[in-house]
Amino acid sequence: MHSHPQDDTLWVLDGEITAWIVEPELAQAADGDPPAWVLERARSCPPGAVVHAPRGTPHTFRVESDTARMLTLSTPSGIEKFVRALAEPAQWPWLQPPADGPRLPAERIQAVEREFGMVRHGPPPPAT
Numbered sequence: 001m002h003s004h005p006q007d008d009t010l011w012v013l014d015g016e017i018t019a020w021i022v023e024p025e026l027a028q029a030a031d032g033d034p035p036a037w038v039l040e041r042a043r044s045c046p047p048g049a050v051v052h053a054p055r056g057t058p059h060t061f062r063v064e065s066d067t068a069r070m071l072t073l074s075t076p077s078g079i080e081k082f083v084r085a086l087a088e089p090a091q092w093p094w095l096q097p098p099a100d101g102p103r104l105p106a107e108r109i110q111a112v113e114r115e116f117g118m119v120r121h122g123p124p125p126p127a128t
Contacts, residue, residue, distance in 0.1 A: 002058065005056065006074040006075060006076060009053075009075075010061065011049075012046065012049045016044065016047070017065075017070070019043045020125065022041050024057075062124070078116065082118060
């Protein structure tokens with residue numbers, strides 16, 4: 001669950017996702033049970049679905065199918081600077097790193113999030 005200074009619009013091309021768009025006061029992490037937004041705000045999104053999260057609005061999504069392809073429109077520009085700041089050259093010939101492969105240090109991710117206005121609001125939704 002995160003927000004940023006850009007509007008996010010996701011268009012699901014293939015696969016299926018569940019998307020959540022939540023008011024900031026509901027997005028805060030809670031102890032114990034999953035927050036109410038997990039069930040109340042879940043939106044199933046098959047191919048062709050469009051999800052819009054206005055700037056500053058907490059949102060997240062979870063891929064429900066084996067794979068998914070989405071077109072993401074972020075306005076105004078700026079989110080690409082966040083992506084570039086965390087990018088590293090691939091160390092393997094396939095897209096996804098191995099499950100036990102190297103990960104970015106949490107401190108680096110947090111510093112880049114602060115620099116570009118990304119805010120984490122709470123835990124991700126639980127896996128299905």
